[in-house]
Amino acid sequence: MLESLYVKNLALIREIEVFFGPGLNVLTGETGAGKSVVLGSVALALGSKADRDMIRTGADHALVELTFSVTEEERAAIEALEIPMENNTVVLQRRIMPARSQSRVNGETVNARVLRELAGLLIDIHGQHDSQILLQTRRHLEILDDYGGPELAEAKRKVRSAHGVYSTLAREIEENALDETARRRELSLARFEAEEIASAGLTEHEDERLEKDYRRMANGRRIAECVNAVHALTGYDSGAGAGEATGRALRELAGVLSFDEKLEDLYSLLSDADALLNDFNRSVSEYLAEIEFDGAAFEMTEERLNCINRLKDKYGKTIAEILSYGKEREEEAERLENQDAWLEKKRASLKKAETEMRSAAARLSQLRRAAAKRLSEELCAALSDLNFLHVDFEAALTPKEICTADGMDDAVFLISTNPGEPVKPLSSIASGGELSRIMLALKTVTAKQESGKTFIFDEIDAGISGKTAWKVSEKLGLLAGSHQIICITHLPQIAAAADTHFYIEKNAVEERTATSIRKLSEGESLQELARLSGAAQITESVLQNAKEMKELAEKNK
Numbered sequence: 001m002l003e004s005l006y007v008k009n010l011a012l013i014r015e016i017e018v019f020f021g022p023g024l025n026v027l028t029g030e031t032g033a034g035k036s037v038v039l040g041s042v043a044l045a046l047g048s049k050a051d052r053d054m055i056r057t058g059a060d061h062a063l064v065e066l067t068f069s070v071t072e073e074e075r076a077a078i079e080a081l082e083i084p085m086e087n088n089t090v091v092l093q094r095r096i097m098p099a100r101s102q103s104r105v106n107g108e109t110v111n112a113r114v115l116r117e118l119a120g121l122l123i124d125i126h127g128q129h130d131s132q133i134l135l136q137t138r139r140h141l142e143i144l145d146d147y148g149g150p151e152l153a154e155a156k157r158k159v160r161s162a163h164g165v166y167s168t169l170a171r172e173i174e175e176n177a178l179d180e181t182a183r184r185r186e187l188s189l190a191r192f193e194a195e196e197i198a199s200a201g202l203t204e205h206e207d208e209r210l211e212k213d214y215r216r217m218a219n220g221r222r223i224a225e226c227v228n229a230v231h232a233l234t235g236y237d238s239g240a241g242a243g244e245a246t247g248r249a250l251r252e253l254a255g256v257l258s259f260d261e262k263l264e265d266l267y268s269l270l271s272d273a274d275a276l277l278n279d280f281n282r283s284v285s286e287y288l289a290e291i292e293f294d295g296a297a298f299e300m301t302e303e304r305l306n307c308i309n310r311l312k313d314k315y316g317k318t319i320a321e322i323l324s325y326g327k328e329r330e331e332e333a334e335r336l337e338n339q340d341a342w343l344e345k346k347r348a349s350l351k352k353a354e355t356e357m358r359s360a361a362a363r364l365s366q367l368r369r370a371a372a373k374r375l376s377e378e379l380c381a382a383l384s385d386l387n388f389l390h391v392d393f394e395a396a397l398t399p400k401e402i403c404t405a406d407g408m409d410d411a412v413f414l415i416s417t418n419p420g421e422p423v424k425p426l427s428s429i430a431s432g433g434e435l436s437r438i439m440l441a442l443k444t445v446t447a448k449q450e451s452g453k454t455f456i457f458d459e460i461d462a463g464i465s466g467k468t469a470w471k472v473s474e475k476l477g478l479l480a481g482s483h484q485i486i487c488i489t490h491l492p493q494i495a496a497a498a499d500t501h502f503y504i505e506k507n508a509v510e511e512r513t514a515t516s517i518r519k520l521s522e523g524e525s526l527q528e529l530a531r532l533s534g535a536a537q538i539t540e541s542v543l544q545n546a547k548e549m550k551e552l553a554e555k556n557k
Contacts, residue, residue, distance in 0.1 A: 005017070006065040007041045007063070009061065010063075012513055014056065022484055023485070024498050025502065027039070027504055028490070028532060039458050042456060047103065047115040083105050083108065083110070083118070085106065089106075134413065137412050137413075140412055141406065147371055159403075159406070166357045172346060173343065187333060197315065200307060200308070202322060204320060204323075206308070210301055220291060227288055234281045250270055357403055365409050368407075369397060382444055386471045387437075391415065393413070393415050395414075396413075414426070437468070456485075460494075473553055476494060477497045500519065501525040502517055502519055526543055
């Protein structure tokens with residue numbers, strides 16, 4: 001449920017905060033007051049395209065913040081998106097700046113993909129033009145599949161998985177079914193590359209060891225000069241080494257030890273230092289004996305590194321990658337040598353994959369036919385409730401010859417609104433007002449599969465009036481019994497059914513136009529119903545009529 005909406009510096013909105021209630025929340029106001037901007041800000045927060053022109057003049061950014069309360073089931077789904085949840089509250093914030101925008105959920109920055117998935121869990125926004133998707137035949141199968149429920153969704157997943165296996169095998173066969181000339185050419189290349197790698201006799205991390213050896217040998221003269229100097233500076237033979245100086249110091253201390261027992265500790269420490277220095281100097285001497293430059297070994301190391309680097313340029317950045325490529329080429333050579341047998345085996349696998357794919361598609365088609373029948377029946381009943389004097393609706397399935405990732409069905413919604421007339425595609429029959437009612441009927445039918453979700457309707461009343469408006473009002477009231485509904489309307493029949501009524505208006509604030517929104521009291525709501533009724537003056541009889549509308553709407557819920 002959407003608990004609150006906070007908007008700052010967006011278009012004509014300077015700063016507003018709205019607290020929505022459960023059930024049916026209705027927003028009304030004069031044309032151009034900014035009703036669609038208010039609900040459009042919700043879509044912005046949920047990731048719709050933002051433009052720098054949306055930022056209020058003089059402000060450096062716009063801000064939209066939504067606060068949702070969620071069920072335990074929704075919380076588990078949200079946590080699966082790796083969004084932090086301390087309680088059953090989701091705070092979604094989007095900051096729109098001239099160069100970029102930033103979205104956060106519960107304080108953590110999220111990308112567009114996560115935002116879309118989160119929006120799908122929490123809210124369904126139906127804008128003024130969304131009914132047009134009913135005219136897009138390609139969307140009908142998607143709508144039917146969404147209606148079909150978990151069993152159909154699982155069947156569809158199996159078809160897509162089976163189709164993926166089939167497509168991969170078909171692509172492998174197509175790419176590798178070579179003629180004899182091409183086969184020999186590819187076989188020769190595969191053998192050459194595999195043999196070149198194998199003959200090199202590479203071992204893991206060999207290059208790292210060789211590079212260390214090469215670096216040591218290439219800098220052998222510098223190392224020798226340095227270590228010789230260190231040997232002399234710490235030794236006992238140069239006449240000025242640290243070893244000789246330490247020895248003299250020990251002899252000096254030994255001459256006075258008998259005069260003060262405290263000197264024994266100093267003598268002991270210096271004696272240990274002399275022993276360590278002697279060991280160090282001996283180790284340096286041994287190192288010097290081992291670092292004789294071997295020109296042949298240096299040349300061999302250099303050649304080996306050059307060989308490895310040439311292979312890296314051709315087959316991979318590391319020895320592991322080169323060896324992996326070599327193995328692949330060996331397997332490729334073996335396949336090319338036995339191409340006929342390989343193709344026969346792959347074609348057998350392809351035939352088996354096709355059988356499994358078509359079997360899965362047949363099961364999916366069966367579930368779709370059952371779902372189409374249920375959807376047709378439920379929509380006919382729902383449309384009858386929306387003041388269609390006659391309606392015959394059919395979700396028709398037609399088979400396809402080729403199985404795709406969506407199975408072997410096409411779907412098209414057919415309707416007849418006149419007695420004796422055959423059903424025809426929606427695009428050739430339905431008017432704008434009828435499309436709005438059909439979409440509302442579809443939402444009420446599918447709402448049970450979207451438990452707890454908030455529905456937003458931006459002018460669902462387009463193209464309707466009179467008795468039909470009452471029917472739409474009743475249907476919204478029914479939907480609001482199990483879902484939170486937020487609805488923009490110009491019709492008093494729909495506004496009368498509101499559980500919470502908001503009024504949106506434009507005012508001059510500090511010599512600038514600003515959109516504001518406020519919750520109406522019961523008396524204010526009646527005044528607004530009277531205005532929506534189109535009365536020239538708000539008289540007692542008009543207010544009484546508004547009260548009766550309110551009572552009738554409550555009775556019809």
